[in-house]
Amino acid sequence: MLVLDSRSTLYTIDAHFPRLLGFDFVTLNSITDSLHGPTRTFMDASSAFHFAVEIRSMDMIDTTLVKTVLLGRSVVAHLKTGNITDFEKDSLSKELTGVAAAHGFRLVLDMAEVVMVGSSGLGMFLAMQKQANAAKGKLVLCNLSEDLIGMLKITSLDKLLTRAKDVDAALKLIG
Numbered sequence: 001m002l003v004l005d006s007r008s009t010l011y012t013i014d015a016h017f018p019r020l021l022g023f024d025f026v027t028l029n030s031i032t033d034s035l036h037g038p039t040r041t042f043m044d045a046s047s048a049f050h051f052a053v054e055i056r057s058m059d060m061i062d063t064t065l066v067k068t069v070l071l072g073r074s075v076v077a078h079l080k081t082g083n084i085t086d087f088e089k090d091s092l093s094k095e096l097t098g099v100a101a102a103h104g105f106r107l108v109l110d111m112a113e114v115v116m117v118g119s120s121g122l123g124m125f126l127a128m129q130k131q132a133n134a135a136k137g138k139l140v141l142c143n144l145s146e147d148l149i150g151m152l153k154i155t156s157l158d159k160l161l162t163r164a165k166d167v168d169a170a171l172k173l174i175g
Contacts, residue, residue, distance in 0.1 A: 060075075060099065061095050061099060063080075063091075063095060064080065064081070065079070065080060065081045065088060065091060065092050065095065066078065066079050066080060066081075066092060066095055066096065067080060068095075068096075068099050070103065071167075071171060072171070073103065073104065073106055074103070074106040074107070074108060074171055074174050075099050075100055075103050075106065075107050075108070076108045076110060076167055076170075076171075077096055077099070077100075077107060077108065077109050077110065078110045078112070078113075079092070079109060079110060079111055079112075079113060079114050080113055081113070081114065082113060082114060082115045082116065083114070083115065083116045083117075083118070083121075084114060084116070084117045084118065084120075084121030084124065085116070085117075085118040085120060085121060086118060086120040088121070089118075089120045089121055089123075089124045092124065093124045093127070093128070096109075096128065097128065097131065100128070100131075100132070100137070100139075101131070101135065104135060104136075104137050105131060105132040105135035105136075105137025105138070105139070106137050106138055106174050107128070107132065107137065107138070107139050107140070108140050108141075108142060108164075108167060108170040108171060108174065109125075109139070109140070109141045109142070110142055110143050110167055110170075111141055111142065111143050111144050111145075111148065112143035114144075114145075114148065115145065115147070115148075117148060117151065122155065122157060125139075125141070125157070125161055126157070126160065126161075129160060129161060138162065138173070138174045138175075139161070139162065140162045140163065140164050140170040140173050140174060141161055141162070141163045141164070141170075142163065142164040142165065142166055142167055142169065142170040143165075143166055143167070144163055149163070
């Protein structure tokens with residue numbers, strides 16, 4: 001069964017399909033867990049296991065907050081918002097996490113237009129770094145202003161977050 005709408009796709013996959021498609025259950029579960037929380041498992045009338053997995057569209061995005069492009073195997077997210085505060089954090093995090101998870105969490109955040117990052121924005125960066133580490137991916141921030149670099153140093157987050165001068169240097173760091 002396949003149901004499509006403009007926001008998501010609902011797949012019902014029987015217990016043998018993932019192996020036929022080259023997925024094992026760990027891979028399938030880790031992909032869906034990173035996007036939408038734990039996979040829901042249930043039994044149908046014939047007692048066969050089925051997996052209902054809701055996966056967001058894996059297309060690149062272009063919203064008022066961010067535009068993403070795929071360069072090689074990495075997602076480059078050009079942040080278009082001047083501020084990353086509590087107001088922007090939830091939408092931005094949701095958009096970036098969905099796209100990044102679909103591409104092995106190889107994510108470059110181009111911060112050229114960002115002038116201010118609040119504490120909730122810093123928390124978002126740390127959460128994304130944790131997700132990248134768990135997926136054996138990489139998160140790199142680039143094109144940071146001197147003020148943002150200073151803020152990262154004052155908070156000691158420069159030791160936890162990888163940064164690069166520009167997008168090209170960030171892509172080299174990701175490999």
